[in-house]
Amino acid sequence: MEKVLLIATGGTIAMRKDETGKVVPAVSGHELLESLPELSQQADWEICDFSNVASCNMDPTQMRTLALEVERHFSLDPLLKGIIITHGTDTLEETAYFLDVAINDHRPVILTASQRDASESDSDGPRNLSNAMRIALDPRAVDRGVVIALNEEIHAARDVRKLHTNHVDAFNSGDKGALGSIDTGEVIWHRKPERTVKLGIQKTLAKVAICKVYTGMPSNILRTMIQDDTEAFVIEAFGRGNLPPILMQEISEIIAMGVPVVITSRCLFGRTAPVYGYPGGGADLERVGAWFSADLSTEKVRLFLSIALGQGMDKKELRKILSNGAVNIS
Secondary structure, eight states: OOEEEEEEEESGGGEEEOTTSOEEEOOOHHHHHHTOHHHHTTSEEEEEEEEEEOGGGOOHHHHHHHHHHHHHHHHHOTTEEEEEEEOOSTTHHHHHHHHHHHOOOSSOEEEEOOSSOTTSTTOSHHHHHHHHHHHHHOGGGTTSOEEEEETTEEEETTTOEEOOSSOTTOEEOGGGOOSEEEETTEEEEOOOOOOBOOOOOOSOOOOEEEEEOOTTOOTTHHHHHOOTTOOEEEEEEBTTTBOOGGGHHHHHHHHHTTOOEEEEESSSSSOOOOOOOSTTSHHHHHHTTOEEOTTOOHHHHHHHHHHHHHTTOOHHHHHHHHHTTSBOOO
16 A cells, blocks of 8 residues: 555644533544544555644744655655645645645645534545545646645645635635546546745745735824834735725835835735726836735735745845746746
């Protein structure tokens, strides 16, 4: 049997209801696999209990540590077919994207999770883990980057978003669609992912701030969010990348301080672009030096900037990469 590594980080897939009826961490990676003995009949499993926490505890430093753990196991074992990471759904897309940018190995890394805890009779965790194993063992999964396996669907880390708080079909990749699906135990690939720019695992992560724009927003809020060690600022704007014109002066001053300002959209899907020429429109922002992030989400732009600026990437090159959505254009 081919070898698969399970790295357990926690999340609802590893939780049960306590005596008060509240859902809490309760299941280790070993216990999770022991509850599904049929999986051990299909692969030779190794288990790493990385953590057992809700994914709201994850931060970029822990993501970096997780990336180092993935790289360590890949480098130690050339026979390792793939790595499955169990994780909470709250920040699943962020950890998956961080790993996608940081990890260079061609073998599959699959993140999976559940929306229903392990004490539920219809928990989606066992099926999601089983499907993740099928992807890890599929030779066609090589060179597809980090993926997410949930609800019989396979999503690219770069594209996927969580759209619902508790439905089992909570994740979606918008217009691009899923990479593939699982049908009666068979892995079916629909498309190839765009190739994420690979930056490796950096020792230093830059501090990047995020601000969500809202109607009637006071102009002084942006400056108060900038600290002395802030190295970039991501502003989640309206629509194609527009905001209240009262904010323009503050943004211009922040850029003049040498802090890159990157514009994303509060719309879940679609591209930002400097197409509107009115005050506060995208063209106005471009004029003062703001960058646009194509269709990459606010949270993923922040992570990409943290890694890229942490390695000292040239800002002109970084701006060019972000305008392509942080993908390699062949």
